[in-house]
Amino acid sequence: MAYTEKPKPTYSEIAEVAGVSEATVSRVLNGDERVHPDRAKAVKKAVDKLGYRRNRSAAALASGKSRLIAIVIEDDLSVFSDPFWSSVSSGVSKVLMENELQTLLLVAPSNEVDGPVAHYLEGGEVDGAIFFQMHKDALVKKLAKQGLPVVIAGSPHKDAGLAYVDTDNYGGGKLATQHLFSVGCKRVAAITGDVGATAGRLRHDGFLSACKLNKYEPMKQHIAIGDYSFESGRDQMTKLLAMKSRPDGVFVANDLMAVGAIKAIRDAGFGCPEDIKIVGFDDSVLAQTSRPELTSVRQDIVKLGETVANLMINVINGEKPQPIILPTELVIRESA
Numbered sequence: 001m002a003y004t005e006k007p008k009p010t011y012s013e014i015a016e017v018a019g020v021s022e023a024t025v026s027r028v029l030n031g032d033e034r035v036h037p038d039r040a041k042a043v044k045k046a047v048d049k050l051g052y053r054r055n056r057s058a059a060a061l062a063s064g065k066s067r068l069i070a071i072v073i074e075d076d077l078s079v080f081s082d083p084f085w086s087s088v089s090s091g092v093s094k095v096l097m098e099n100e101l102q103t104l105l106l107v108a109p110s111n112e113v114d115g116p117v118a119h120y121l122e123g124g125e126v127d128g129a130i131f132f133q134m135h136k137d138a139l140v141k142k143l144a145k146q147g148l149p150v151v152i153a154g155s156p157h158k159d160a161g162l163a164y165v166d167t168d169n170y171g172g173g174k175l176a177t178q179h180l181f182s183v184g185c186k187r188v189a190a191i192t193g194d195v196g197a198t199a200g201r202l203r204h205d206g207f208l209s210a211c212k213l214n215k216y217e218p219m220k221q222h223i224a225i226g227d228y229s230f231e232s233g234r235d236q237m238t239k240l241l242a243m244k245s246r247p248d249g250v251f252v253a254n255d256l257m258a259v260g261a262i263k264a265i266r267d268a269g270f271g272c273p274e275d276i277k278i279v280g281f282d283d284s285v286l287a288q289t290s291r292p293e294l295t296s297v298r299q300d301i302v303k304l305g306e307t308v309a310n311l312m313i314n315v316i317n318g319e320k321p322q323p324i325i326l327p328t329e330l331v332i333r334e335s336a
Helices: 011-018 022-029 037-050 077-081 083-098 116-122 138-145 169-182 198-213 230-241 255-267 285-289 301-316
Strands: 068-073 102-107 128-132 150-153 163-167 188-192 223-225 249-252 277-282 295-298 324-326 329-331
Touching: 011 022, 011 037, 022 037, 068 083, 068 116, 083 102, 083 128, 083 301, 102 116, 116 138, 128 138, 128 301, 138 150, 150 301, 163 169, 163 198, 163 301, 169 188, 169 198, 169 249, 169 277, 169 295, 169 329, 188 198, 188 230, 223 230, 230 249, 230 255, 249 255, 255 277, 255 285, 277 285, 301 324
Parallel strands: 068 102, 068 128, 128 150, 150 163, 163 324, 188 223, 188 249, 249 277, 277 295
Antiparallel strands: 295 329
């Protein structure tokens, strides 16, 4: 005999049993805390009586918590190929799981403040949202203003009282570039990351600061724009090598691009560090396995994720934490 699932009770049926309006049922099941406690209790009793299979928001009526945290990334899916973000996610998940919280991955355009993801986050389904650095802050600001706990992994474009955790990208870029000058480089170039996001812009600014400190003005064509991928590091380095005034030192804004840059140097018949010195950023496992081993700016990527998760918990608990900037350090290896 085939099993037939019992029809799910409608809002109208729940409202009739509870003695409230359908609008009140909707508000209660979507976690609206402004509903009078007596009415919320009546809805909960009706839900139990009718066997309503509650979603996370409805199941959380007693506790007021779904124990679900959204991780929101932009609709640029190249993030999945970057080992940096996988390490950040590992740190986030570790801390949240230790605190019996689960994560939900959402993909949203950063300029879309009235789309499906925004509506979902406004619906009471999650206790908070962690945003991996986005190109625009409009959605983050909107949700924070509505009272949803939000934390940014990275720096916001404008500090509007948002909670965030970031690495000292400016200091790290400056440290890397200063090292190239200190080992004798005379024509220093950069392969930047995405300068439309704050991490890429700050690393670039740190590069320029070190150049200014050494009374060096880089040629405009010596600043190549990458996108954090291996391919962009290789391709941008190939362009730099084709220039008449070839650089002898390059700050590359992440390790994955730096490995691509080293491949381009070798493919063109040059040596690293003999002809061109390279400094990366992240000190990922790639820095240790690269040949030559890569000099790189270390940021504790897993700790970044763990700190973001702990900050999220603090915000959920009603705290108003200050932004956290984690330090960087230079790890000197063979490439520079």
